[in-house]
Amino acid sequence: MQSIGIDDILDMESRKRAAFINCLSGAKATNLIGTQDKQGRTNLSIMSSAFHVGATPPLMGLIIRPDPVPRHTLHNILETGYYTLNHVNQDILSAAHQTSARYDKDESEFGATGLTSQFVANIPAPFVAESAIKLGLKLVHHQELAVNKTHLVIGEIQTVLLPEDAVADDGHLAITEHGSVAVTGLDTYHELQPIARFKYAKVGQPVELLGE
Amino acid sequence: MQSIGIDDILDMESRKRAAFINCLSGAKATNLIGTQDKQGRTNLSIMSSAFHVGATPPLMGLIIRPDPVPRHTLHNILETGYYTLNHVNQDILSAAHQTSARYDKDESEFGATGLTSQFVANIPAPFVAESAIKLGLKLVHHQELAVNKTHLVIGEIQTVLLPEDAVADDGHLAITEHGSVAVTGLDTYHELQPIARFKYAKVGQPVELLGE
Numbered sequence: 391m392q393s394i395g396i397d398d399i400l401d402m403e404s405r406k407r408a409a410f411i412n413c414l415s416g417a418k419a420t421n422l423i424g425t426q427d428k429q430g431r432t433n434l435s436i437m438s439s440a441f442h443v444g445a446t447p448p449l450m451g452l453i454i455r456p457d458p459v460p461r462h463t464l465h466n467i468l469e470t471g472y473y474t475l476n477h478v479n480q481d482i483l484s485a486a487h488q489t490s491a492r493y494d495k496d497e498s499e500f501g502a503t504g505l506t507s508q509f510v511a512n513i514p515a516p517f518v519a520e521s522a523i524k525l526g527l528k529l530v531h532h533q534e535l536a537v538n539k540t541h542l543v544i545g546e547i548q549t550v551l552l553p554e555d556a557v558a559d560d561g562h563l564a565i566t567e568h569g570s571v572a573v574t575g576l577d578t579y580h581e582l583q584p585i586a587r588f589k590y591a592k593v594g595q596p597v598e599l600l601g602e
Numbered sequence: 603m604q605s606i607g608i609d610d611i612l613d614m615e616s617r618k619r620a621a622f623i624n625c626l627s628g629a630k631a632t633n634l635i636g637t638q639d640k641q642g643r644t645n646l647s648i649m650s651s652a653f654h655v656g657a658t659p660p661l662m663g664l665i666i667r668p669d670p671v672p673r674h675t676l677h678n679i680l681e682t683g684y685y686t687l688n689h690v691n692q693d694i695l696s697a698a699h700q701t702s703a704r705y706d707k708d709e710s711e712f713g714a715t716g717l718t719s720q721f722v723a724n725i726p727a728p729f730v731a732e733s734a735i736k737l738g739l740k741l742v743h744h745q746e747l748a749v750n751k752t753h754l755v756i757g758e759i760q761t762v763l764l765p766e767d768a769v770a771d772d773g774h775l776a777i778t779e780h781g782s783v784a785v786t787g788l789d790t791y792h793e794l795q796p797i798a799r800f801k802y803a804k805v806g807q808p809v810e811l812l813g814e
Contacts, residue, residue, distance in 0.1 A: 409773030416631025561621030
């Protein structure tokens with residue numbers, strides 16, 4: 391075992407530090423965030439920072455980092471109050487990764503990558519047609535975090551688009567059956583192989599697999 | 603394709619809604635959070651809400667939900683200002699899941715599950731000896747989120763414990779080689795199978811695999 395302290399971390403070259411620290415939280419969701427500005431110019435950006443905030447009401451968080459480069463996604467979310475979150479699957483993985491290139495505001499990542507924008511219901515933001523599981527979100531909270539000037543964005547889920555019969559009676563949605571992938575660090579994508587589904591744990595009882 | 607709207611979601615039975623919404627963000631990291639109170643009583647709790655906040659300084663976030671049941675982890679973090687985050691691997695998966703049972707404050711999840719507490723460096727919180735990748739964190743930000751009364755906790759990484767030679771020259775840490783797993787929803791665990799590692803994306807250039 392080795393130990394790497396905060397001084398060692400701060401001494402690392404900045405790209406090395408970013409790669410290293412991004413690995414430490416563990417597996418991350420891989421999503422495409424779809425937005426548009428008031429002029430209807432669409433934007434699509436791969437993000438690995440989505441996290442569950444709560445079910446009642448249904449809320450999801452995102453961390454969007456500050457940058458010398460303009461952050462179109464954040465600007466559009468604040469301007470329109472809406473955005474979409476689309477699970478990345480294996481079929482669109484390289485197109486999804488390509489959205490991380492620094493396109494101009496006038497060039498949509500949809501056109502540049504070949505992904506198809508889709509407008510559904512009353513959400514004024516583009517969904518990704520090729521994604522199997524996708525959410526329309528309304529902004530309900532935004533703050534700049536004082537600790538490092540990143541932006542915390544929390545959205546309320548307005549609509550969920552997904553394949554017929556995808557949700558089990560108990561509410562579980564087998565996202566792996568629809569190709570959703572994970573990312574570790576900045577650039578390494580993974581398929582998810584189910585290994586166990588456990589029953590609710592109780593004191594004094596051994597862990598049991600669900601269905602046994 | 604089917605569409606599930608927010609009214610449908612709010613009409614769901616509460617456990618079904620919790621299971622469903624927890625699936626929607628995608629893959630989640632699976633970590634054990636280690637804490638102790640001022641009397642040295644240890645606590646260990648499985649959590650899937652850790653997320654990357656930034657690399658400089660190295661920061662990680664956690665969402666801890668409110669509950670009628672006492673939240674020992676949050677109490678201990680606020681009392682001591684420190685906690686550990688330990689990657690769950692396949693060998694300790696059922697023990698890790700068992701920490702979600704509602705143990706009394708007087709019964710440590712370490713003793714109850716057979717996991718081994720380990721104290722390292724100057725972090726006044728227990729690490730999990732059986733975990734290959736583990737972090738010692740110092741609390742730097744806490745707030746109750748007005749949107750749903752969950753708690754946002756942000757910690758600065760003070761120390762990283764990991765196997766010798768685990769970090770590549772470019773900073774990447776292959777967490778899957780050390781058995782780190784992912785979770786979807788509330789109870790379904792997954793192994794991570796690498797499928798692609800891409801180069802930094804650039805406008806006008808096709809996506810390329812790293813190393814090609």
